[in-house]
Amino acid sequence: MTADGAVGPCVYLNMMLEGPIPRSFCGKPYRVDRLFFGRLGEESLLDIWEGEVYVAFREAFQERLKALQELIFLKRSSPEDVGAVLASRPLPEPCTTCYKAYGL
Numbered sequence: 001m002t003a004d005g006a007v008g009p010c011v012y013l014n015m016m017l018e019g020p021i022p023r024s025f026c027g028k029p030y031r032v033d034r035l036f037f038g039r040l041g042e043e044s045l046l047d048i049w050e051g052e053v054y055v056a057f058r059e060a061f062q063e064r065l066k067a068l069q070e071l072i073f074l075k076r077s078s079p080e081d082v083g084a085v086l087a088s089r090p091l092p093e094p095c096t097t098c099y100k101a102y103g104l
Helices: 045-049 050-073 079-088
Strands: 023-024 028-032
Touching: 050 079
Parallel strands: none
Antiparallel strands: 023 028
């Protein structure tokens, strides 16, 4: 949450800036739009959290985690298997150029 009441997925995508947020990833510059799913004062936190767009955003991460857990359970966690599973369950677009999304 920000001072203006915007509820977003993380501090890196919900910065209170004019225009796109500058980012550097793998040595290349990027600009990503601010991402938030609602504003407190206009909606309740529960309504924002349960909103269709925010749920879909979170589900992308949940599906990736579930698939990785299944690989570990099946003891099939070669780099190729992991890469294939993650490629078939892409990150939300704004997260593709964020080191945190890759655990770094």
